Amino acid sequence: MTSRAGLLSAALLLCFTRLSYAGSSSSSPLGLEFDSQLGWIQGQHSGGVDEGATVRLRYRVVTAGVGFQGATNLFGIMGSFSTVAGLSIPIELVRLDALAEFGVNGYTGVGSNFLSQDPGASAAIPFVGARTSLLARVLRNGRGFSIWLGPSVQYASDLYSATRTYNYRDKHSDWFTGNSTDELVTRTVRIGQSRWSFLATMSMSLPL
DSSP: OHHHHHHHHHHHHHHHHHHHTTTOOOOOSEEEEEEEEEEEEEESSOEEEEEEEEEEEEETTEEEEEEEEEEEETTEEEEEEEEEEEEEEEETTEEEEEEEEEEEEEEEEETOOTTSSOOOEEEEEEEEEEEEEEEEEEEEOTTOOEEEEEEEEEEEEESSOEEEEEEEEEEEEOTTTOOEEEEEEEEEEEEOOEEEEEEEEEEEEEEO
16 A cells, blocks of 8 residues: 555656646756745744845756845844755746745844834844745746746744843933933843745746
């Protein structure tokens, strides 16, 4: 029973791979993919504009590469560097990308308050995640260079949380009484999150 299931899975994968290259004018199975993305990120420490870029090498439907991502919000900045690997499957005018991701999130300004002198805390934490894109081909030339557009969804979760304790000096004046305050404040912040990103993606594909 197990051997039959394995043979069926292999046959389906082979058929899917052949379909993905049906009608392709490029004879090269090797290609370079460059993805640029812009959208929105939502997480415990993130909620704002998200942008990223990924460079991948593709062999038939298997692809791997590196990615960079940056997000800003009112209270801090998050940046990440990661390696990605998975499948990039073009079928006629549509392409499906499904990638696993492992990398490091860098945080600054976590716990800071609006209009405050609180700088927040910083940390670098490893994460794992997944990303998927459904793209439509909008341009292709005779050499096989293609441009794809479409939506992407990404999910990532930090592997652990980190606790940071920091001090800052809080200086302010009361607008009504005119009294000034100068005090040393100590804060402890826990850093670590799960996050979703919803992005518009433009992908350029170049056969090698």
